[in-house]
Each structure stands twice: as C-alpha cells, then as structure tokens.
Ligand SMILES: Nc1nc2c(c(=O)[nH]1)N[C@H]1C(S)=C(S)[C@@H](COP(=O)(O)OP(=O)(O)OC[C@H]3O[C@@H](n4cnc5c(=O)[nH]c(N)nc54)[C@H](O)[C@@H]3O)O[C@H]1N2
C-alpha cells in the first residue's frame with residue numbers, strides 16, 4: 001500500500017537550462033550565505049542555489065537569496081545618469097562626465113561658500129568593502145568633509161558604541177559555531193527566523209543536538225519567541241532595567257565568576273552599587289516581567305556552563321540602545337562568558353556589509369578601527385594615503401541623524417546619498433522631507449531610480465548592485481566572503497567603485513593619491529593597513545577567500561606563511577586573559593542608571609507602535625517589491641493587531657484603519673493576531689510613506705541611533721473603505 005508522499009506526483013523542479021554556476025555571497029542580510037547563480041546558454045541569470053561546502057549556510061538559502069538573480073533585470077533600475085537644476089523639475093538624461101562634473105563643482109562651490117563641512121556624504125552597509133575603503137579615501141583624503149556617515153547609524157551604531165565602551169573596540173567576539181557549544185541562549189529583540197533565517201537554522205540545528213534552553217526577550221510573540229523555552233514579553237524600551245535586575249540577583253546570590261571579573265575587568269564595585277537599586281520586585285513593575293521569572297532566568301544564566309547572548313534591533317533601536325548593549329556585555333563579563341566556546345555576546349548584524357563599513361569606510365574614524373582622535377592613527381593614514389596630516393579632522397563629525405538636523409538649521413547645504421534611502425528609512429519623514437527640500441544640492445547614487453529620496457536629487461547616478469560588481473563583504477561572525485561579477489550593470493549603470501574612482505580623478509588632478517582600479521588590488525592595499533591590528537586580514541586575498549567560502553578575520557600573513565589554514569568558522573576574540581582593547585587589557589563594567597525618556601502610550605495615543613521587518617521584504621522594498629515571489633506574500637501595508645482590541649473597536653480582518661501619531665497618519669490593513677498584546681500594534685516598515693510618517697525616533701545619547709520601536713499611536717476606523725484602499729495603493733507605488 002502506498003502512503004502519503006509516495007502516492008502523489010513527485011515535485012518537479014523546472015529545468016532552467018543552466019550551463020554554468022557562478023559564485024557570490026548573498027547581498028541581502030548579514031548572515032553571509034554563499035550563493036551560486038546559474039546562467040543559461042545565453043548568459044542570462046536564471047537560478048540561485050546555496051553552496052553546499054560553505055560553512056555558513058551549508059547549501060541552504062532563504063526566501064530572499066533564492067530569488068536574488070531576479071534583481072538583475074528588475075523594474076525601476078537606473079539606466080542612465082540624470083540631471084536637473086531644481087529638485088522639482090523634470091529629469092534630463094545626461095552623460096557620466098556631465099553628471100560627475102556637476103557633483104564635483106557643487107561640492108567645491110558649497111565648501112568654498114559655507115566651509116568644508118557644509119557638504120555631507122551619507123553611505124550605507126550595502127556596498128562592497130573595497131568600495132567603502134575607496135569612498136573613505138576620497139571623502140576623508142580629498143573632499144575633506146567631516147560630516148561623513150552611514151545608514152549604519154540607523155542600524156548598528158548602538159552595538160558599535162556598546163562594544164567600544166565595554167571592550168575598548170568594536171568587533172563582535174563570537175561566531176555561529178558558538179551555538180554548538182552553548183548551554184543557554186538569550187536572544188534580546190531579535191527575530192532570527194525572519195531576519196536571519198540561516199543563522200536561525202544553524203541555531204536550531206545546534207539546539208536540537210544539544211538541547212540548550214532558549215530565552216527570548218521581545219514584546220511580540222515572534223516566530224523565535226514561539227520556539228522559546230521562556231518568552232519574556234518585555235515592556236518596550238526597558239531592557240536595561242531587566243538587565244540590571246538580572247545582575248542584581250546574580251550578585252546578591254554570589255553567582256558571579258569572581259576570578260574572571262578580578263582578572264579581566266575594571267569597575268566592578270561601581271556596577272555592584274548601581275544594580276543594588278534594581279531589586280526584582282520593584283523592577284517587575286517597570287519592565288513587565290514578574291519577579292520570580294527574573295530570579296529564575298538570572299540563576300539559569302549564571303549557572304550555565306557557557307551562556308550566550310545575541311541581540312538585534314530590539315536593543316539597538318532604543319534611547320537606551322548603547323546602554324542595552326553594555327548591559328548585555330556586563331552580564332557576559334560578570335559570568336565569564338566572553339571569548340570561550342558557547343560563551344559570548346554576539347551582536348547579530350543587519351545589512352550584508354554593515355561590518356565592512358564599520359571596519360573600512362572611515363565613516364566614524366579611519367580605516368580598520370582607527371580613530372581620528374588618536375594622533376598616531378592620523379599620521380599613519382596620512383602617510384599611507386600621501387595626504388597632509390593636517391587635512392584630517394581631529395575628531396569625528398556628525399552622525400547621519402544629526403546631519404539631518406544640521407540641514408534643517410542651514411549648517412549643511414549639500415548632500416551625496418549613496419545606497420541608502422532616508423526618505424523611507426529615517427524616522428518622522430515629514431521632518432526629513434522638509435530638510436531634503438532645503439538642500440542647495442543633492443546627489444543620489446542608487447541602483448534604482450524610483451526611490452523616495454531620488455525625488456529630491458539634482459543629480460542621479462545609476463549604480464550596479466550586488467553581483468554586477470566585485471569585492472568582499474564581512475558577515476556577523478567577522479567572516480569575509482567575496483562577490484564575483486555575474487552580470488553587467490544594466491544600460492549605462494556603473495559599479496559604485498567605478499563611480500568613486502572617476503570622482504576621485506576630479507579631486508586628485510595632480511595624482512598625489514593613488515586609487516587602484518580593481519577590487520582585488522584594493523583588498524591587498526587594505527591588507528597592508530591591517531597588519532598587527534585587531535582586524536588583521538593580511539593573510540587573505542580574493543582567491544583564497546573564494547576557495548575557503550569565506551575567511552574569518554583575523555587571519556595574518558604569518559599564519560598563512562606558517563601553513564595555518566584560514567579560519568572558516570570557530571574563531572573568537574578576547575580568548576586570552578586581559579586581552580581587551582583598553583590600554584590595560586581589561587574590559588569595563590559600566591553602571592547603567594535608567595531614565596525613562598521615551599514616548600509612551602497615553603490617553604490620546606493609547607497604543608504602542610512597534611516597527612520592524614518581514615522575512616519576504618527588504619527595507620524600503622526597492623529590491624523585494626520588484627520580485628514577484630517576494631512581494632506576493634505582503635504587497636499591502638498592514639499592522640499586526642490583537643484580536644481583543646479588534647473586537648472592542650469593531651475592526652474586521654482585512655479592514656483598512658488609520659494610525660495617527662503626534663507626527664502624522666498612515667493607512668494600513670488590520671491583520672488580527674495574538675503575536676502582539678492588546679496595547680501594541682506592529683507595523684512592518686517596508687512600505688512607502690507609511691511607518692516612518694508615524695515614528696518619533698528619539699536618539700540614543702551615545703550612538704545617535706533612533707528609537708524606531710517606541711512610539712505611541714491611536715487607531716481610527718475608516719468609513720470609506722474604497723477610498724482607504726485607493727490611498728493604500730498610493731503607498732504601494734514604490
Ligand atoms: N527579511 C529581512 N531580513 C533582514 C532585513 C530586512 O529588511 N528583511 N534587514 C536586515 C537588517 S538591516 C537588520 S538591522 C536586521 C534586523 O533584525 P531584527 O532586529 O531581528 O528585526 P526587527 O523586526 O527590526 O526587530 C526585532 C524585534 O525587536 C522587537 N522589539 C521591539 N521593541 C523592543 C524592546 O523594547 N525590547 C526588545 N527586547 N525587543 C523589542 C520587535 O518586536 C521585533 O520582533 O535584519 C536584517 N535582516
């Protein structure tokens with residue numbers, strides 16, 4: 001007798017006629033999966049598949065990676081440079097020389113008239129590392145504006161700042177292999193199954209083998225929370241309070257690793273005095289987690305042999321973002337959970353190359369975690385680039401979020417946006433819109449021409465994307481992987497590296513500074529600058545990286561010459577006693593007093609607005625909105641809303657409602673689900689002119705990252721559902 005599947009027709013995978021597979025690393029999230037793209041006999045990309053011998057993904061891909069080849073000829077790609085005198089005029093097509101000359105002339109004009117720093121450059125976490133390095137050399141070494149930052153301020157700035165404060169340097173100390181060694185995992189504000197599906201799969205596989213408990217701290221019942229052993233549905237924005245209470249219990253009950261603390265840290269007594277104030281009974285009322293659960297989690301965490309913590313935007317995107325990261329590090333340090341297998345504090349990165357920009361873009365400093373504030377670092381880089389040391393500023397300039405405030409106040413007059421779309425991704429977009437309108441000059445360099453931000457540009461530069469280019473990216477676990485050119489950029493579009501090099505020629509007429517043309521050569525130049533530093537990559541080159549399916553830094557020339565194979569997965573930082581990056585090698589335990597400064601629900605705006613992501617979409621959907629197999633899952637702006645609230649308000653599934661915040665309003669479809677509590681809605685921020693019309697985005701004092709996840713709204717019924725549907729269509733235009 002035949003049962004189940006064997007009775008049915010077998011699944012047929014369409015033969016796409018692939019004659020050749022080409023290697024790349026995925027260009028969406030920071031997991032860093034290795035992909036092969038299949039080309040048919042005409043050389044057209046027709047399929048993507050995971051690379052079986054890549055340690056990260058071991059043959060798997062998620063919903064985005066599997067359709068990534070469809071990006072190459074998707075709708076809305078920029079095919080030619082465009083130009084206009086005023087942002088509201090119609091575009092005129094132009095040639096590259098005219099477009100680049102105009103940007104060059106405008107930069108000089110604005111700098112001459114208003115000062116060097118009045119022209120700002122905003123970059124991204126979604127280019128290749130050699131492109132970041134080249135842009136950094138151009139911006140710091142030749143253009144000379146200090147107001148140069150990236151969209152990573154919206155994303156990883158709190159993690160960077162928290163790592164620096166705790167350990168004396170940025171750089172995630174753990175790796176994916178830690179899942180295989182850990183005895184307990186806490187995930188803070190991270191929805192792995194949707195946002196890092198392949199890291200989730202690695203975690204899940206390790207958990208099935210080893211059976212460690214998973215504790216999820218998230219106000220929503222996310223897919224990860226559904227799979228948790230303990231779910232802590234925390235009151236938004238109060239993670240630091242919970243962290244202090246966990247430390248309170250650990251220290252009260254003497255569960256800390258005192259030997260580790262004595263040998264590796266400073267500041268224990270001050271931390272102890274602060275957490276003394278956070279007894280679980282009082283804290284329960286603030287963070288919404290009952291005192292017994294707090295005590296239980298503290299004991300489990302401190303008594304696990306090796307305990308691991310991961311986190312993402314639920315921590316970083318808060319007015320206590322940097323503190324939340326330091327809190328995680330504090331917990332790890334007092335229990336000796338850094339630098340050992342399964343014992344780590346691992347920030348799960350966001351964009352495919354958010355790590356590469358931290359390491360090499362010079363956005364907040366100088367290449368390879370060098371600081372503008374340190375004279376030897378300035379000297380070293382000035383000499384290496386052959387520029388005048390005095391040309392470099394002595395401290396970092398504005399963060400992206402502050403650059404917008406400076407445009408508002410007229411301090412900044414010109415802007416070059418590269419692979420980021422602030423009109424969709426910055427909080428409180430009506431304020432951003434006014435700032436964009438105020439600019440004397442704006443250039444947008446994007447692989448799509450139909451972005452919200454390009455509406456405000458005077459020059460548009462069409463860029464290649466992902467595997468239309470060549471270069472490396474660094475993933476969450478410090479692994480550098482390589483992207484090889486698989487397709488040509490469409491029309492006249494050019495790789496970002498080409499664009500930077502052509503722009504550099506205009507600022508470098510005497511040829512004082514060298515700008516290598518090819519990514520593999522630039523990588524070797526970076527290797528020279530990395531010798532002896534935390535992120536030493538001098539043992540790597542493009543070829544070895546591809547052969548290894550990614551190499552983790554550090555990998556030094558000495559290691560390579562002595563025959564040590566490149567690390568492909570298990571390498572950690574801070575494995576030796578007192579090996580942190582502060583002068584005395586000790587990490588800092590930092591007390592974290594909590595001040596509640598968020599917008600919280602009140603009578604007029606009684607519901608929390610929580611924003612974030614869906615598995616099928618990427619940010620402003622410039623990419624996934626054009627790929628049918630991704631877009632079909634959620635083409636319409638919607639909220640997750642609790643069924644009890646729906647019942648109370650008489651809202652039906654699929655009905656359009658209006659969300660109103662103190663900033664503006666937005667029309668969304670109601671999707672009742674128990675994932676959110678009755679006093680919260682969750683709104684994916686992927687849709688045009690929607691979530692960020694509403695968000696307030698108060699800034700973290702250390703990292704200047706916006707609190708995207710804590711705003712207050714009210715929900716209004718809409719009588720005219722037809723008109724609501726029409727308005728919602730408007731929001732889907734992009
Ligand atoms: N499919 C897909 N994957 C992506 C991306 C994408 O756009 N689409 N983007 C990439 C990027 S750049 C990033 S940064 C990452 C983001 O990855 P994640 O951070 O995992 O994703 P988010 O949905 O932004 O937020 C995660 C969770 O934070 C929770 N949260 C909200 N407020 C709080 C709070 O106060 N405390 C705690 N503990 N949790 C809270 C939310 O309920 C949400 O479930 O994803 C990356 N991967």
Ligand SMILES: Nc1nc2c(c(=O)[nH]1)N[C@H]1C(S)=C(S)[C@@H](COP(=O)(O)OP(=O)(O)OC[C@H]3O[C@@H](n4cnc5c(=O)[nH]c(N)nc54)[C@H](O)[C@@H]3O)O[C@H]1N2
Nearest residue numbers: 155419420421425445446447463465611619620622685708
């Ligand atoms: N409400 C709310 N807002 C948020 C967040 C949230 O959770 N809630 N999350 C924040 C976070 S973590 C992030 S990272 C930001 C992301 O914010 P953005 O950086 O604005 O997001 P993207 O839509 O990915 O923008 C990237 C742009 O670069 C273009 N691009 C892609 N590849 C290339 C390339 O190779 N070259 C060039 N030149 N262009 C390219 C894309 O078409 C796109 O227009 O959003 C932030 N905004």
Ligand code: SF4
Nearest residue numbers: 026028029033062065
């Ligand atoms: S998990 Fe991230 S890196 Fe891997 S295929 Fe999906 S989007 Fe790409």
Ligand SMILES: [Mo]
Nearest residue numbers: 154155350351
């Ligand atoms: Mo991000």
